[in-house]
Amino acid sequence: MTNLPKLPELKAVIFNTSLKRDTEQSHTQILLDAISNLMKRAEIEVTSFHMVNHSVPPGVYPDMTEYGYDKDEWPEIWKTVREADILIIGTPLWLGEESSVCRILIERLYAMSGVLNDDGQSIFYGKTGGAVITGNEDGIKHTAMSLLFAMQHLGYTIPPQADCGWIGEIGPGPSFGDKQENGITGFDSDFTKRNTTIMTWNIMQLAHLLKSNGGFPKYGNDRKGWEDGEQFGFELPHRSID
Amino acid sequence: MTNLPKLPELKAVIFNTSLKRDTEQSHTQILLDAISNLMKRAEIEVTSFHMVNHSVPPGVYPDMTEYGYDKDEWPEIWKTVREADILIIGTPLWLGEESSVCRILIERLYAMSGVLNDDGQSIFYGKTGGAVITGNEDGIKHTAMSLLFAMQHLGYTIPPQADCGWIGEIGPGPSFGDKQENGITGFDSDFTKRNTTIMTWNIMQLAHLLKSNGGFPKYGNDRKGWEDGEQFGFELPHRSID
Amino acid sequence: MTNLPKLPELKAVIFNTSLKRDTEQSHTQILLDAISNLMKRAEIEVTSFHMVNHSVPPGVYPDMTEYGYDKDEWPEIWKTVREADILIIGTPLWLGEESSVCRILIERLYAMSGVLNDDGQSIFYGKTGGAVITGNEDGIKHTAMSLLFAMQHLGYTIPPQADCGWIGEIGPGPSFGDKQENGITGFDSDFTKRNTTIMTWNIMQLAHLLKSNGGFPKYGNDRKGWEDGEQFGFELPHRSID
Amino acid sequence: MTNLPKLPELKAVIFNTSLKRDTEQSHTQILLDAISNLMKRAEIEVTSFHMVNHSVPPGVYPDMTEYGYDKDEWPEIWKTVREADILIIGTPLWLGEESSVCRILIERLYAMSGVLNDDGQSIFYGKTGGAVITGNEDGIKHTAMSLLFAMQHLGYTIPPQADCGWIGEIGPGPSFGDKQENGITGFDSDFTKRNTTIMTWNIMQLAHLLKSNGGFPKYGNDRKGWEDGEQFGFELPHRSID
Numbered sequence: 001m002t003n004l005p006k007l008p009e010l011k012a013v014i015f016n017t018s019l020k021r022d023t024e025q026s027h028t029q030i031l032l033d034a035i036s037n038l039m040k041r042a043e044i045e046v047t048s049f050h051m052v053n054h055s056v057p058p059g060v061y062p063d064m065t066e067y068g069y070d071k072d073e074w075p076e077i078w079k080t081v082r083e084a085d086i087l088i089i090g091t092p093l094w095l096g097e098e099s100s101v102c103r104i105l106i107e108r109l110y111a112m113s114g115v116l117n118d119d120g121q122s123i124f125y126g127k128t129g130g131a132v133i134t135g136n137e138d139g140i141k142h143t144a145m146s147l148l149f150a151m152q153h154l155g156y157t158i159p160p161q162a163d164c165g166w167i168g169e170i171g172p173g174p175s176f177g178d179k180q181e182n183g184i185t186g187f188d189s190d191f192t193k194r195n196t197t198i199m200t201w202n203i204m205q206l207a208h209l210l211k212s213n214g215g216f217p218k219y220g221n222d223r224k225g226w227e228d229g230e231q232f233g234f235e236l237p238h239r240s241i242d
Numbered sequence: 243m244t245n246l247p248k249l250p251e252l253k254a255v256i257f258n259t260s261l262k263r264d265t266e267q268s269h270t271q272i273l274l275d276a277i278s279n280l281m282k283r284a285e286i287e288v289t290s291f292h293m294v295n296h297s298v299p300p301g302v303y304p305d306m307t308e309y310g311y312d313k314d315e316w317p318e319i320w321k322t323v324r325e326a327d328i329l330i331i332g333t334p335l336w337l338g339e340e341s342s343v344c345r346i347l348i349e350r351l352y353a354m355s356g357v358l359n360d361d362g363q364s365i366f367y368g369k370t371g372g373a374v375i376t377g378n379e380d381g382i383k384h385t386a387m388s389l390l391f392a393m394q395h396l397g398y399t400i401p402p403q404a405d406c407g408w409i410g411e412i413g414p415g416p417s418f419g420d421k422q423e424n425g426i427t428g429f430d431s432d433f434t435k436r437n438t439t440i441m442t443w444n445i446m447q448l449a450h451l452l453k454s455n456g457g458f459p460k461y462g463n464d465r466k467g468w469e470d471g472e473q474f475g476f477e478l479p480h481r482s483i484d
Numbered sequence: 485m486t487n488l489p490k491l492p493e494l495k496a497v498i499f500n501t502s503l504k505r506d507t508e509q510s511h512t513q514i515l516l517d518a519i520s521n522l523m524k525r526a527e528i529e530v531t532s533f534h535m536v537n538h539s540v541p542p543g544v545y546p547d548m549t550e551y552g553y554d555k556d557e558w559p560e561i562w563k564t565v566r567e568a569d570i571l572i573i574g575t576p577l578w579l580g581e582e583s584s585v586c587r588i589l590i591e592r593l594y595a596m597s598g599v600l601n602d603d604g605q606s607i608f609y610g611k612t613g614g615a616v617i618t619g620n621e622d623g624i625k626h627t628a629m630s631l632l633f634a635m636q637h638l639g640y641t642i643p644p645q646a647d648c649g650w651i652g653e654i655g656p657g658p659s660f661g662d663k664q665e666n667g668i669t670g671f672d673s674d675f676t677k678r679n680t681t682i683m684t685w686n687i688m689q690l691a692h693l694l695k696s697n698g699g700f701p702k703y704g705n706d707r708k709g710w711e712d713g714e715q716f717g718f719e720l721p722h723r724s725i726d
Numbered sequence: 727m728t729n730l731p732k733l734p735e736l737k738a739v740i741f742n743t744s745l746k747r748d749t750e751q752s753h754t755q756i757l758l759d760a761i762s763n764l765m766k767r768a769e770i771e772v773t774s775f776h777m778v779n780h781s782v783p784p785g786v787y788p789d790m791t792e793y794g795y796d797k798d799e800w801p802e803i804w805k806t807v808r809e810a811d812i813l814i815i816g817t818p819l820w821l822g823e824e825s826s827v828c829r830i831l832i833e834r835l836y837a838m839s840g841v842l843n844d845d846g847q848s849i850f851y852g853k854t855g856g857a858v859i860t861g862n863e864d865g866i867k868h869t870a871m872s873l874l875f876a877m878q879h880l881g882y883t884i885p886p887q888a889d890c891g892w893i894g895e896i897g898p899g900p901s902f903g904d905k906q907e908n909g910i911t912g913f914d915s916d917f918t919k920r921n922t923t924i925m926t927w928n929i930m931q932l933a934h935l936l937k938s939n940g941g942f943p944k945y946g947n948d949r950k951g952w953e954d955g956e957q958f959g960f961e962l963p964h965r966s967i968d
Contacts, residue, residue: 004475005461019543019591021552025483033479041475052542056416058584059503068505095634096867100542100591103584107503110579125402138893141395141822142868148400150579152390153383157448158400160367160458165275167864168897171917179482187478191897194468201462206399208457213451216402219247220443226436233246233283234439236429237275240421241267261785263794300778300826301745310747322961337836338625338874342784342829349745349826380651383580384626392821409622412651413675432654489945509967517963525959531769609886616745625879629871633883636874637867642884644851644942663966671962678952679784681960685946690883693943697935699830700886703731704927717730717767718923720913721759725751 007208008043012036012086017051017102019092026050028090028134030177031166031196035088035132038200047080051101058104060111064152074108081109085127085207087156089147093135093167098143106150113154119215120222124155129208130199133165134176134186140165158208161201164195249450250285254278254328259344268292270332270376272419272477275439277330277374280442289442293343294321300346301409316350323351327369327449329398333408340343340385348392355396357458360372362464366397367467368457370449372441375407376418376428381408399452401444406437491692492527496520496570501535502584503576510534512574512618513678514661515650519572519616522684531564535585542588544595558592569611569691570641573631577619577701578649582627590634595615603699604706608639610699612691616682617649617658618670624649641694645687648679733934734769736762738812738893739745743777745818752776752817754860756903757892757922761814763860775808777827780880782829786837800834807835808905811853811933813882815873819893824869832876839880846948850881851859852941856925858889860902860912866891883936885928892920 018026091102115123129151143164166176176186260268333344357365371393386405408418418428502510575586599607613635626648650660659672746754817828841849854875870889892902918937
C-alpha cells in the first residue's frame with residue numbers, strides 16, 4: 001500500500017438505508033464497512049447512521065415535530081451531515097429501486113435545500129457524494145441514477161464512477177456477504193472491489209481538492225446575487241421559432 | 243457584469259441531439275446557444291454538433307464502418323470530444339425521455355470507455371459535464387438522471403446542479419422559444435435562466451479547477467495499477483452473514 | 485351522461501401516499517376524490533387510505549411486528565387490498581419521484597407476492613391498477629414508469645393510459661387544487677380531466693372484463709405447475725453463440 | 727404439454743432492437759426465438775423485424791421521407807404493427823438502458839399515436855405488449871419500466887409480469903446464449919425460462935380475451951366523444967386548497 005494519501009481535514013457521513021434493523025444482517029453494511037475502513041485509513045473522520053433505527057419521519061421539512069410527529073431525530077443527524085465533506089448513501093434493492101428508508105433520507109436532505117452557506121451557495125456546495133447499492137439481482141444503475149441525481153441537485157459534486165455495489169445473476173439468490181459453502185457471496189468480485197476502491201478514492205480526493213480550494217468556486221452560483229439582479233453574463237439569444 | 247472569470251485554457255463541446263434536422267427549428271438549440279454564448283464570454287473555445295445531421299450509426303464501437311456501416315463520422319467527432327474539457331448534451335423530450343439520437347451519442351461515448359489517459363485513468367477523467375433538456379411538459383429530471391449517470395460512469399465529474407431546461411404545464415403546448423402573441427415561450431422563466439447560468443458556471447469553474455490541478459487526482463483510480471495487484475488500501479471486512 | 489356502465493360487483497382501493505397528514509391539504513387527494521366519485525357513480529365500492537396516517541413500517545414482510553416494530557396496520561389494510569379488484573396509487577412528486585410513503589406501500593405490497601390464488605397464480609392476478617401523480621413541475625412519467633412497473637410485476641393488469649396527474653410549468657409554483665385569484669390551479673386542464681377520465685374507465689372496465697371471465701386466464705402462469713415440471717410448451721432454441 | 731391453447735386468430739409482431747446487424751450474433755434474439763416458437767405452437771402468426779437492418783430514421787412522424795430522409799421503411803413496417811394483436815419489443819442493455827435502436831422504434835410507434843380506430847380509441851387499444859431484455863449485468867427492471875410505460879401510454883394493455891430476460895452477475899461476463907465449456911450461458915436459469923413462459927402466455931391470453939370481446943371496452947376512452955363535450959361522468963370536486 002504505497003503512498004496512501006492522508007486527508008485528516010475531511011469528515012464523512014455514511015448512511016445505511018437497509019430495511020433490516022439488525023446491522024449485522026445488512027448486506028449493504030458489509031460494503032459500507034469496507035468504504036468506512038478505507039476512509040479511516042486515509043485518516044478521515046467517519047460517522048455512520050443506520051437509518052431505520054432512528055426516528056426519522058418522512059417529509060420535506062427540517063423538523064417534522066412541527067408537522068404532527070412526536071419525534072424526529074433528523075435535526076440532530078443533520079448537524080453531522082452539515083459538517084461532513086462527504087456523503088455516502090447505501091441502499092438495498094427492492095423491485096429494482098432504493099428502499100423507502102432511502103427515500104425518507106433524500107426527502108429530509110431536500111428539506112434543507114434552502115440553507116445557504118456564507119457565499120450564498122447551497123449548503124451542500126463543496127461536498128462530494130456517492131452511492132452504494134447491493135441486491136440480489138438487478139437495479140444498481142437505476143438506483144445510482146436516482147441517488148446521484150438527487151445529490152448533485154442538492155449541491156454535491158459527483159466524481160467519476162461514484163457508484164458501486166454487488167448484484168448476482170437474475171432471479172432469487174444469495175446477497176453480498178452471504179456465507180456459502182465455498183466462500184462468501186460477492187467477495188470474489190474483482191469488479192465490485194475495484195469499483196468500490198475507485199469510488200471511495202474519487203470521492204475523498206475530490207472533497208480534498210474542493211476543500212483545499214476554499215469550497216466550490218463561487219462565481220455564477222450565488223443565489224442571492226441572482227435575486228438582486230446579477231445575471232453573471234447570461235443572456236438569451238435574440239431569436240424565436242415561428 | 244462584474245468580474246466575469248476568463249478561462250481561455252478550456253475547450254467545450256456541445257451536442258444537440260434534437261430530432262429536427264433544421265437547427266433553426268430546434269427548441270433545445272436556443273437554450274444551448276445561450277450556454278455557448280456564455281462560455282464564449284468566458285473565452286472558452288466552443289465546438290457544437292447537431293448530431294442528426296452527421297452520419298453517426300448506433301453502436302458501441304469506436305468505428306462502425308468496421309461493423310457493416312458505409313459511413314461513420316464519429317471517429318472525426320471524437321477528436322473534438324477527446325480534446326474538450328467540457329461536455330454538454332442537449333436533448334428534447336419524447337415520452338418523457340431523451341431522444342434516440344441522444345442514446346446514439348451515449349453509445350458512441352461508451353464505445354471509447356476503454357481509452358485511458360497517461361495516468362491509467364479513463365480518458366474522460368478531468369472533464370466535466372452537464373445536461374440541457376427541453377420539452378413541452380414532463381421529463382427533465384428523469385432524463386437528467388440518465389444523462390448525468392452516463393457521464394459520471396464514463397469518467398466526467400458532475401458539478402452541482404448540472405442540468406437545466408424548460409418544460410411547460412402538463413399536456414400539449416408550446417415549446418421553449420416558440421413565438422407567442424405576448425412574448426416568447428419560456429423566456430420569462432427566471433427559474434430556467436437562473437439554473438442555466440448556475441449550471442454553466444459550475445461546469446466551467448469545475449473544469450478550470452480540475453485542469454489547474456493537473457486533471458482529476460490520480461491515486462486510487464489507476465486501472466492498470468489495479469490489474470497489477472495494487473489495492474490502494476481497500477480490504478473487505480472479515481465477516482459474513484449466515 | 486349517457487349509458488354510464490354500472491359495475492356493482494367491483495371493489496376498489498385507493499391509496500394516497502401524500503407526505504401531508506391533513507387530507508384536506510393534499511393536492512393529490514383532490515384528483516383522487518374525482519376518481520373515487522366517478523367509481524362510485526359506476527356503483528363500485530371504494531375504500532380509501534391516507535397512508536401517512538396509518539402505522540405502516542417499511543419492510544418486505546407481511547407483518548413487521550415480527551421484525552421489531554411495535555405496531556403494523558398493514559395486515560388489516562391488506563384485507564381490503566386483497567378483496568379489491570382495483571388498486572389506485574396516488575403520490576405527490578419530490579425530486580421528480582414518488583414519496584417515501586409510496587415506496588413503503590410498494591414494499592408492503594411486494595411482501596405479499598408469495599400469496600397465490602386457488603389457481604396457483606399470484607394473488608394480484610385478475611386485478612387492475614393505475615397511478616395518480618401530482619406535483620408542481622416535473623416527474624409524472626418517471627413516477628408512472630416506476631409505479632406501473634411495480635404493479636404489473638406483482639400481477640396487476642395495466643390498461644391503456646393507466647396514469648394521470650397534473651404538473652405546472654418548470655420551477656416553483658402552485659399545485660393542483662390551489663385556490664388562485666382567477667380560479668383553481670389545474671382545474672382548467674382539459675388534458676388532466678380527459679386523461680383522468682380515460683384512466684378511470686379503462687381500469688374499471690378491464691377489471692369488469694377480467695372478473696366476468698373468471699379472473700386472469702389461467703394457462704401458462706401456474707407457478708405450482710411450473711415447479712412440478714410443466715413447461716407449457718416453452719423450449720429454448722437449440723443454438724448458442726460462439 | 728397438456729391442453730396448450732390454440733389462438734389462431736391472433737397475430738404478433740416481434741422487434742429485435744439489438745445493435746448487432748448479424749441476427750445470429752444477437753443474444754436477445756435467442757430469447758425472442760423461444761417466444762416466437764411458443765407463439766407459433768399456439769398457432770399465432772408471428773412476424774419478426776431485426777430493426778437495425780431496416781432503414782428506419784429517428785423521428786416522431788409517420789413518414790420521415792417528408793422530413794429530409796431519403797428512405798424510410800417504417801410506413802411498410804407499420805402495416806404489420808397495425809394488424810398485430812401483440813407487440814414484443816426485445817432490446818439489449820447498454821449502460822443499464824435500452825438501445826438507441828429501441829428508442830427509434832418507440833419514437834416511430836409514438837408517431838402513430840394520432841391514429842384512431844373506428845370507436846375513436848387509439849389504434850393501439852385492444853392490443854397487448856411485453857418487453858424482452860438481455861444484457862450481461864444490470865438493467866432489466868429499469869428498461870422494462872421504460873418500455874412498458876411507453877406501450878401502455880400508446881394504448882397497449884399490459885398483462886401481469888410482462889417483462890423477461892437474462893442478466894448475469896455484476897461486471898463484465900458472458901451474455902445469454904454464449905457457448906461455454908460447461909453449457910450455454912443462461913440456459914440453466916429456471917427463473918428466466920419460467921418468466922418468459924408466463925409473460926408469453928399472459929400476453930397471448932390477454933390478447934385473446936380482448937379480441938374475443940370485440941377489443942378494449944369502449945366507454946370512457948372515446949377521444950372524439952370527449953372533444954364533443956361528453957365527460958363520461960367525470961367531475962372535479964367542488965373544493966380547493968387555500
